[in-house]
Amino acid sequence: MNILLTGGTGYIGSHTAVVLAEAGHNVVLYDNLSNSKPEVVDRLETILGTRPLFIEGDIRDRSLLAEVLKLQNIDAVVHFAGLKAVGESVEKPLDYYHNNVYGSLCLMQALQDAGVKRLVFSSSATVYGEPQYLPIDEAHPTAPTNPYGWNKLHIEQMLSDMAAADPEWRIASLRYFNPVGAHESGLIGEDPNGIPNNLMPYIARVAAGKLPHLNVFGNDYPTPDGTGIRDYIHVMDLAEGHLAALAHLNSQSVCHDFFNLGTGNGCSVLEMRSAFETASNKKIPYQVVGRRPGDTALVYSATDKSKQELDWRAARGLDLMCNSAWKFNNK
Ligand code: NAD
Ligand code: WQD
Numbered sequence: 001m002n003i004l005l006t007g008g009t010g011y012i013g014s015h016t017a018v019v020l021a022e023a024g025h026n027v028v029l030y031d032n033l034s035n036s037k038p039e040v041v042d043r044l045e046t047i048l049g050t051r052p053l054f055i056e057g058d059i060r061d062r063s064l065l066a067e068v069l070k071l072q073n074i075d076a077v078v079h080f081a082g083l084k085a086v087g088e089s090v091e092k093p094l095d096y097y098h099n100n101v102y103g104s105l106c107l108m109q110a111l112q113d114a115g116v117k118r119l120v121f122s123s124s125a126t127v128y129g130e131p132q133y134l135p136i137d138e139a140h141p142t143a144p145t146n147p148y149g150w151n152k153l154h155i156e157q158m159l160s161d162m163a164a165a166d167p168e169w170r171i172a173s174l175r176y177f178n179p180v181g182a183h184e185s186g187l188i189g190e191d192p193n194g195i196p197n198n199l200m201p202y203i204a205r206v207a208a209g210k211l212p213h214l215n216v217f218g219n220d221y222p223t224p225d226g227t228g229i230r231d232y233i234h235v236m237d238l239a240e241g242h243l244a245a246l247a248h249l250n251s252q253s254v255c256h257d258f259f260n261l262g263t264g265n266g267c268s269v270l271e272m273r274s275a276f277e278t279a280s281n282k283k284i285p286y287q288v289v290g291r292r293p294g295d296t297a298l299v300y301s302a303t304d305k306s307k308q309e310l311d312w313r314a315a316r317g318l319d320l321m322c323n324s325a326w327k328f329n330n331k
Helices: 011-022 039-048 062-071 086-091 093-114 147-165 199-207 235-249 269-280 304-310 318-329
Strands: 002-006 026-031 053-056 076-079 118-124 170-176 178-180 214-217 232-234 256-261 286-289
Touching: 002 011, 011 026, 011 039, 011 076, 011 235, 026 062, 062 093, 076 093, 076 235, 086 093, 086 147, 093 147, 118 147, 118 235, 147 170, 147 256, 170 235, 178 199, 178 235, 199 214, 199 269, 199 318, 214 269, 232 235, 232 318, 235 256, 235 304, 256 304, 269 318
Parallel strands: 002 026, 002 076, 026 053, 076 118, 118 170, 170 256, 178 232, 214 286
Antiparallel strands: none
């Protein structure tokens, strides 16, 4: 298939590009470079041995999208493009609605006009909000707690309404848990601008000596070591989940379906710190500070639906997540 990846030079998009291209698909990357660099395309060329087509463009540019969809004869789209910093979404909600919700609306209009009706959407486990029960399955109630999470839920709803109006659509919304790690080459990975908000990139910078210590946001949670537990998933497993979702679209019984992409396992902040110390052979000093507002104690995914319907499961463990992230950060 000819597959358009919006946000294709970003962290998850670039890893998915590798998996899709290696599976024989032709990938076209479409990104406005607001949070990624054009060098990613060179890195992909090194990994793949062939250069994927990259188009610098914004998802809010419907005429450029129309041209690309037509000229590249696109069969399906994986929609990664979006802003993703939770804290920033609280400070600048309209920027987030404009980029993420309005941007997705423009993309959907362009797809509808072009008759491209196969879509995989990057959603997030953040749509579930505070867990009502564990593990979190796809039927768990949705109750986002910040504008970023609401963006994802509004986009999911827009996709459902669109699919209800035209039953030829086949859409999979993938709700990611906590993606971490990097491609085994160490050439692509997660490289946030400024001081990282997320645990793994923060730890990686402490190990690399670029930040003095890790701040552990609370050690009084009702978990075995008192620190927050999350379901970290290797980005290459996540990327393979997109390949599985694309393969499943044509046989999907409903027009719009939802799948968790997680491992089903929980890992605490301190467990992640020790695993990264082992992988990097560096000391990672830490200090316990107060809880981060909005954080929850324990989150992990139910994996049955993705296993059964997508025939996909995460295979890589915490050691590979840390080793690959360290290789990328230490290059
Ligand atoms: P990323 O920032 O690395 O990649 C997103 C890409 O989209 C960037 O390259 C950015 O330049 C591009 N982009 C943003 N707005 C755009 C626009 N208007 N037009 C064109 N390109 C635009 O982030 P990521 O971690 O790769 O996330 C990819 C998707 O997965 C996002 O939608 C994110 O919300 C979602 N997601 C990420 C996580 C995570 O923890 N990384 C978890 C759940 C869901
Ligand atoms: C993980 C754990 C922190 C940093 C966020 C978004 C979510 C999703 C993924 C997109 C928590 C602790 C963290 C630090 C720490 N993104 N921590 N010190 O909060 O589960 O999810 O990213 O959809 O929407 O909310 O991930 O990596 O920020 O935190 O102690 O410096 O690490 O308290 O327990 P989170 P995270």
